[in-house]
Amino acid sequence: MRKKTSLADIAQSLDVSKTLVSMVLNGHGDSNGISRETQERVLAKAKELNYQPNMLARGLRMGKTNTVGLIVSDISNPFYAKIIRAVEDALSAYSYNLIVCSSDENKKKEIELIQMLEHKQVDGIIISTSQATESELIKLKQPGLPFVLVDRYVRSDNIPFVGTDNYHGAYALANHFLDNGYKKVVILSHKPTHLSTLNDRKKGFLQGLSDRGLSDSEYRIIDVPFTNRHAHVIREMQQLYDLFNPDSVFCLNNSLAIACLDFCKQNNISIPTQLGVASYDEIDLFRLLPTTITSVEQPVQKIGSKAVEILFQHINAQVPIPPVSYQIKPKLNIRESSAKKTH
Amino acid sequence: MRKKTSLADIAQSLDVSKTLVSMVLNGHGDSNGISRETQERVLAKAKELNYQPNMLARGLRMGKTNTVGLIVSDISNPFYAKIIRAVEDALSAYSYNLIVCSSDENKKKEIELIQMLEHKQVDGIIISTSQATESELIKLKQPGLPFVLVDRYVRSDNIPFVGTDNYHGAYALANHFLDNGYKKVVILSHKPTHLSTLNDRKKGFLQGLSDRGLSDSEYRIIDVPFTNRHAHVIREMQQLYDLFNPDSVFCLNNSLAIACLDFCKQNNISIPTQLGVASYDEIDLFRLLPTTITSVEQPVQKIGSKAVEILFQHINAQVPIPPVSYQIKPKLNIRESSAKKTH
DNA sequence: TTGAAAGCGCTAACAG
DNA sequence: CTGTTAGCGCTTTCAA
Numbered sequence: 171m172r173k174k175t176s177l178a179d180i181a182q183s184l185d186v187s188k189t190l191v192s193m194v195l196n197g198h199g200d201s202n203g204i205s206r207e208t209q210e211r212v213l214a215k216a217k218e219l220n221y222q223p224n225m226l227a228r229g230l231r232m233g234k235t236n237t238v239g240l241i242v243s244d245i246s247n248p249f250y251a252k253i254i255r256a257v258e259d260a261l262s263a264y265s266y267n268l269i270v271c272s273s274d275e276n277k278k279k280e281i282e283l284i285q286m287l288e289h290k291q292v293d294g295i296i297i298s299t300s301q302a303t304e305s306e307l308i309k310l311k312q313p314g315l316p317f318v319l320v321d322r323y324v325r326s327d328n329i330p331f332v333g334t335d336n337y338h339g340a341y342a343l344a345n346h347f348l349d350n351g352y353k354k355v356v357i358l359s360h361k362p363t364h365l366s367t368l369n370d371r372k373k374g375f376l377q378g379l380s381d382r383g384l385s386d387s388e389y390r391i392i393d394v395p396f397t398n399r400h401a402h403v404i405r406e407m408q409q410l411y412d413l414f415n416p417d418s419v420f421c422l423n424n425s426l427a428i429a430c431l432d433f434c435k436q437n438n439i440s441i442p443t444q445l446g447v448a449s450y451d452e453i454d455l456f457r458l459l460p461t462t463i464t465s466v467e468q469p470v471q472k473i474g475s476k477a478v479e480i481l482f483q484h485i486n487a488q489v490p491i492p493p494v495s496y497q498i499k500p501k502l503n504i505r506e507s508s509a510k511k512t513h
Numbered sequence: 514m515r516k517k518t519s520l521a522d523i524a525q526s527l528d529v530s531k532t533l534v535s536m537v538l539n540g541h542g543d544s545n546g547i548s549r550e551t552q553e554r555v556l557a558k559a560k561e562l563n564y565q566p567n568m569l570a571r572g573l574r575m576g577k578t579n580t581v582g583l584i585v586s587d588i589s590n591p592f593y594a595k596i597i598r599a600v601e602d603a604l605s606a607y608s609y610n611l612i613v614c615s616s617d618e619n620k621k622k623e624i625e626l627i628q629m630l631e632h633k634q635v636d637g638i639i640i641s642t643s644q645a646t647e648s649e650l651i652k653l654k655q656p657g658l659p660f661v662l663v664d665r666y667v668r669s670d671n672i673p674f675v676g677t678d679n680y681h682g683a684y685a686l687a688n689h690f691l692d693n694g695y696k697k698v699v700i701l702s703h704k705p706t707h708l709s710t711l712n713d714r715k716k717g718f719l720q721g722l723s724d725r726g727l728s729d730s731e732y733r734i735i736d737v738p739f740t741n742r743h744a745h746v747i748r749e750m751q752q753l754y755d756l757f758n759p760d761s762v763f764c765l766n767n768s769l770a771i772a773c774l775d776f777c778k779q780n781n782i783s784i785p786t787q788l789g790v791a792s793y794d795e796i797d798l799f800r801l802l803p804t805t806i807t808s809v810e811q812p813v814q815k816i817g818s819k820a821v822e823i824l825f826q827h828i829n830a831q832v833p834i835p836p837v838s839y840q841i842k843p844k845l846n847i848r849e850s851s852a853k854k855t856h
Numbered sequence: 857t858t859g860a861a862a863g864c865g866c867t868a869a870c871a872g
Numbered sequence: 873c874t875g876t877t878a879g880c881g882c883t884t885t886c887a888a
Contacts, residue, residue: 231867271611535883859887
């Protein structure tokens, strides 16, 4: 196992300086007026010795790693998996790579991850935070390290954000429910609800209901904890179903929707004849089920690429630039699971 | 935007050496006999100046980055998303992080990614390769850089591998199909089929059929390209359906299964009464659909953790250790989509 | 108990 | 056209 070849090795075996080799290998040969011939000797020798640059050394020297960090609550959630993919693709155009991390909705873990990324000297961080407030994020943030929030925002005018307009997405869905005759609605959400996404969806939906005159007695909210959410949904839906006798359910994210479908399955509740169902967040299979599932679909591709675009504006900025916020309109996929009520 | 604090800053402001500070901060204070008091002064000052270690510098010096690379064909595929999550969790026990990359079944891209990871000095690489042979991988591999193959292997005794026993998983499924009376089977796969996974599944399934005396005229194989696979599946299934009049389909991975479900949906083909369906690879929703989908489920958790375990055996090995292969048995989820044939 | 000095591999002023 | 030098921030002999 021979030692890896470095710039110095090439320089030495050619009897030139490291500087020269570095210039040539980085394509700055011409601009530094290095003779054609010398350049070719360098290139040839580099190939001969199978030279592989050491990005650590380069990064240390240049203060730049061409790596960004991405933190989400769970990379195996299909929604985040797609965001990650979109971010990866957008980054590759800049020759950047991605360190991904799952925070499991755990603030402590999230903070540790941010610090770890800073220690690894990433050039920027994209994060779907589980923090309630900006203060902790700001405190952590090394001055000058670009942050972009995706999906979830925190009360702040100091950090750029890219996400969807959850409020209006849910509002539109509420109208759709009412249009189709539903009037005893269950809202399936999480607690503690410090997440901007869930809060906005809930607010938007409730506003939608109340704007059409639905009274408080005509809906119920179920808030399940994040841990063991599936089982909680099943149990609480079970209880509420007999008590409240709902005609529809609005699931505030895809995990909750899956759990809700499981509940229906287990209890032989047919959708939509016995229960109308809609989900925030799309899953590929939703449009392929025998009964297709109504959903609010977020433009994941767009979110990812926009987040990267903004991140690079900050990375490349000479002077601090003001943070911007993008709220992209989601798309309402009206499908069979929320068909006009017949019962 | 003040400069970040380094070891030197702490050393200087305390009038001690960088050496000492380094020792203390790495917990080697006691073992180097540094006085309790000095240690505390260092720790206090580090906190006061908000010292954040620079892992680049440390990595350069130590030849170790505490980072591994993971390459799969598409990180947004639910199967890989789960593998990634499992790997991430296993790595976090070692305080390691993960750079993830999608190769899109593209050899050239894969090779570039491997090189990029080597340049970034990752301590090891886990890869679900799209290469046909080991030669290219071996050629790339810097001597001493640990590789572990997951999911897909290449003909080789030189690189450790962790995956499932695709042959027997598919073999078992063939038996299940025959047990339930299916006898005109479509096998839905990809071309070019250089992937060990698809090849083994196909072989195992065909062997299963032939061991029970099914003749060549009683099955058909559809091989679609990777690009635009969904549309291809729909089109080719369409054609074959009328011609061959199959009673069942075995989809060799989850993307193909989704496309197949779409085909059935579009053509109002009811599962399983008109067409039995099974998928290799599980998707959460499969067990929640009104008609649940039979699948061969791979132990993703186990694959991820085992791959990491093996990787670290190699990373920590003083002398080269022989590569091992793990083939984990998959689980056959028999569900409604392949119920006993009645027509 | 502590420090000096060297060096990981690279790039960038500056000098010739 | 090319080389010298310095230094990014850290760890590690070796010496005191």
